[in-house]
Amino acid sequence: MKRLLWITAAVLVLLTLGTGLFFAHRQRQSYAVQVPRGAVSVVKVQVDGLVADVLWSQLWSPSPIKRDAERGGTYRFLRSGIGLAIPANLFLYQFADRPRVLFGVLRINDVGELQAFIRQQDWAYEAATPFSRVVSQHLVALHSADSIAFALCWEPGEQLAPVAEHLRGLLQGDQQEPLAASRFSELKNRKGHLNIMGQHALRLDFKRGEIAFSTDGAGDAAEFPSQLKTGNTGFLQLPAWCWSLMPPAWQSGGHTVSRDSLMRYISGKTCVQWRGATTQQDTVINYAYDDDFNPVEVREAVDRSVPALFGAISSDTKHLAAYLAAQGILDADLARIKPEVFPLFSLYTYADADKRLFFSTVQDAEKQLAAVGKGSGGGDFLYGYLDIVSATQQGVLPGRLEALLAPLSTIEIQGIRKADAEMVVHGRMTLPDESVNSLVQLIHSGALNWLP
Known part of the structure; x- marks a missing residue:
């Protein structure tokens, strides 16, 4: 009996050693x-x-x-x-x-x-x-x-x-x-299931119930501030230093915004909360024909659901609003971002005495905006969160984006700035089944069927 145990143990050791050598050889060959x-x-x-x-x-x-x-x-x-x-x-x-x-x-x-x-x-x-x-x-x-x-x-x-x-x-x-x-x-x-190296680095790991990603290749778990997502479909916090990573200038709707000018007026973090859905009116233009068969423009007001967004920018509000108006971003009375600049839905703007410029998809939302960005836990870090299940149920996502995000449950991301001014980002995308590998769930959902 003892001899049988020794033989069994020896066979297991040899199998383990042989398997290890085989995979080590495959690794060397692959490089x-x-x-x-x-x-x-x-x-x-x-x-x-x-x-x-x-x-x-x-x-x-x-x-x-x-x-x-x-x-x-x-x-x-x-x-x-x-x-x-x-x-x-x-x-x-x-x-x-x-x-x-x-x-x-x-x-x-x-x-x-x-x-x-x-x-x-x-x-x-x-x-x-x-x-x-x-x-x-x-x-x-x-x-x-x-x-x-x-x-x-x-x-x-x-x-x-x-x-x-x-x-x-x-x-x-x-x-x-x-x-x-x-x-x-x-x-x-580099460790990790998937590593991308080029102008920027990115690591992905397909774990049970989630896909973890990191830009520094280390793949360490991030400490996500759970209080920032409480009660929100989505949340975004941008520290002031994030604006330095933007392009020097960008255009929207024929209007140009300068990064350096924005940084001159923005003094603190920008926070955006997504609290469910709200209704906005769109004007739909159709054409009918009069008695002489000439086309006549017909305007119709149509209600549609959009994300209920509430945002605040810590800034020199007076001069920031004046700059945005001068660049054609805000309308003449500083109450709204022009539709050609942000065509997805209407964004209304407000200013308060606490050096914050507010914006929201909800009109007359001053009281609801007062608490945005306060009590968010502070911290000079980038943070973003999106509850995809809740967003999908609200019916406010564009069809193509909804289809792209369909296999996921949530997305969470955190970024910090290192001493050398480089930003390190950690994040995770969760999937419905916490016990099954995330890649298996992606394949099962059909999300990767475009691959050969």
């Missing part, structure tokens, strides 16, 4: 990649780590992913039997001239198996030498006998010629260098 010198950002997807966490989550909280015909075959590239070698870490590249496209390269194990898989899909396929071409709504790919270069297009209708040129460069090894010698070499040491 032996060539990076295009022209890439402006690189995305690292930790495939092995992500799959392990998803399987662990499924082990304790089974939630089978439906693959019915209506939902499509999300993540078909990660299925077995398609002739591709999936690395431990997948690297994707972005180029300046194609900002909405991610490019990548995979090794082909069996080109015949890959071609058979492609022909089973609703994709256009053109076999040619030296590279065959695959085109679908969100995918463009070129492949040889041993490698496939692919482009994931965020929006359909990308111009094929420039995309194909980048794909050919990836397959031919044009202007490439080892990852270890590139400016993206730090990606090898």
Whole structure:
């Protein structure tokens, strides 16, 4: 009996050691990649780590992913039997001239198996030498006998010629260098399921019930000030230093606002509360015909629901309002932001003696605005919160935005300013089921069906 236990223990140790060596070898192999010198950002997807966490989550909280015909075959590239070698870490590249496209390269194990898989899909396929071409709504790919270069297009209708040129460069090894010698070499040491490195850094982790994100790569949990979201559908706090991160100037409705001028008058934080919904009247213009069949303009007042927003800007109110009026942002009596500047809904403005400029979607809301920004816990930090479930129930979100946010329950974000003036942001997006991995829930919801 004792001998059997020793043998069992030895087998388990060998299996553990062998598994560890196998995955360590896969990690080393995955980092032996060539990076295009022209890439402006690189995305690292930790495939092995992500799959392990998803399987662990499924082990304790089974939630089978439906693959019915209506939902499509999300993540078909990660299925077995398609002739591709999936690395431990997948690297994707972005180029300046194609900002909405991610490019990548995979090794082909069996080109015949890959071609058979492609022909089973609703994709256009053109076999040619030296590279065959695959085109679908969100995918463009070129492949040889041993490698496939692919482009994931965020929006359909990308111009094929420039995309194909980048794909050919990836397959031919044009202007490439080892990852270890590139400016993206730090990606090898970055933890997290997904890391983006370029002008800014971003890390994402798909946890149970939530997606955590961070801009500093550390992924530490943020201390979210829960009192700021109490009773609100949404809340936003912008410290004065946030305005320094804005563009030097921006335009809206033909009117220009200067960042430096705003910072001259804004002295403290800006707070916005979203407290349910309110009703505003819109004027809808239609045309009828008179007795002589001439078109006659007909104006009709229509009620519509909009977010009940209450905001306050700590500032030199008198001079800030005068500047905004001079730039054409506020109307002549300083009571409203002009519709051409903010066309989504009407925003009314007020000033008080406490050096705050108020704005709201509710007319005559002075009493309701008095407490905005007071007792918010202070703190020189950026904070944002949105209860997506509540916002959806109110029926005030634009249709496209509502569809984009549908899989999520809440979004929460906090930003602090470091000594070197860099802003570090931590946040999380929660999903309905706290016990199931967030990526599994996204796939189950159909949110990722645009992927091949």
